[in-house]
Amino acid sequence: MIPIQDVIRSRRRPWITLSIIGIMAAVCVYAWTRPPEDVRSVVYAHGWTGARLWLLFPVTAVWHLGVVHAGTNMLALWIFGETLEDRLGHARFAALYLLGAIVSWTTVIATHPVTAMVGIGGGGAVAAVIAAYLVQLPRSRVLVLVPLPFIFDLVEIPAAIVPAFWCLLQIIGVTSAGGGVAAAAQVLWAISGGAVVGAAVGAAAGRRAVEWETPRT
Numbered sequence: 001m002i003p004i005q006d007v008i009r010s011r012r013r014p015w016i017t018l019s020i021i022g023i024m025a026a027v028c029v030y031a032w033t034r035p036p037e038d039v040r041s042v043v044y045a046h047g048w049t050g051a052r053l054w055l056l057f058p059v060t061a062v063w064h065l066g067v068v069h070a071g072t073n074m075l076a077l078w079i080f081g082e083t084l085e086d087r088l089g090h091a092r093f094a095a096l097y098l099l100g101a102i103v104s105w106t107t108v109i110a111t112h113p114v115t116a117m118v119g120i121g122g123g124g125a126v127a128a129v130i131a132a133y134l135v136q137l138p139r140s141r142v143l144v145l146v147p148l149p150f151i152f153d154l155v156e157i158p159a160a161i162v163p164a165f166w167c168l169l170q171i172i173g174v175t176s177a178g179g180g181v182a183a184a185a186q187v188l189w190a191i192s193g194g195a196v197v198g199a200a201v202g203a204a205a206g207r208r209a210v211e212w213e214t215p216r217t
Contacts, residue, residue, distance in 0.1 A: 017081035069173030100128025107193030124194030135202030
C-alpha cells in the first residue's frame with residue numbers, strides 16, 4: 001500500500017509544505033550527484049552534535065541518510081502537511097516545523113550527550129506535523145494506492161495508521177543506509193521529541209469542524 005493524500009480538501013496552496021519538500025528534493029539530488037567526501041563535509045559542518053546545537057533547520061533537517069529516509073519524510077509531509085498548513089496558516093505551520101526540528105534534535109542531544117555521531121534528518125520536524133494533524137483531525141482518513149493484479153485501487157484507511165508505517169520506514173531507512181542501531185535510536189528520540197511538540201501545538205490551536213462528506217476533486 002502506498003499512501004497518496006488525505007481526504008480533506010485544502011482551501012489554499014500549501015506554500016511552506018511545498019517549499020520544504022522542494023528543498024529536501026534538491027538536497028537529495030545534490031547528495032546523489034556529489035562525491036561522498038563533499039557530502040560528508042557539509043553534514044559534519046551543519047549537523048547536530050553533542051557538543052553543538054546548530055539551529056538552522058533548513059540545513060540540518062533536510063539532509064537524510066538514503067532514499068528511503070528522505071522519501072518517506074517527503075511523502076508524510078505532503079500527506080499531513082498540506083491540510084495542517086491550511087488549518088494553521090503559513091506562518092504558524094512554518095513555526096511548528098522549525099520548533100519540531102529544534103526540539104527533536106535537542107531531545108536527541110539530551111539523551112546522547114557524549115555521542116560523536118552527527119544528527120541529520122527531518123523526522124522530528126515531520127513527526128511534529130503528523131502529531132499536530134492527528135490532534136486536530138483524529139478521525140481523518142488517508143487514501144492509499146493498493147496494487148492488485150492488473151489494476152490499482154484506491155482505499156481509505158484511518159490516518160492514525162499511517163504514522164506507524166512511516167516510523168518503521170524511518171528506522172529501516174537509516175539502518176539500511178549504514179546508520180546502524182545508534183542512528184535508529186537517534187531517529188526514535190527525534191520522532192518522540194517532535195511528536196510531543198506537535199501534539200501540544202495541535203491541542204493549543206483548537207479544533208474546527210470538518211466537512212467529512214465533501215470529497216476531494
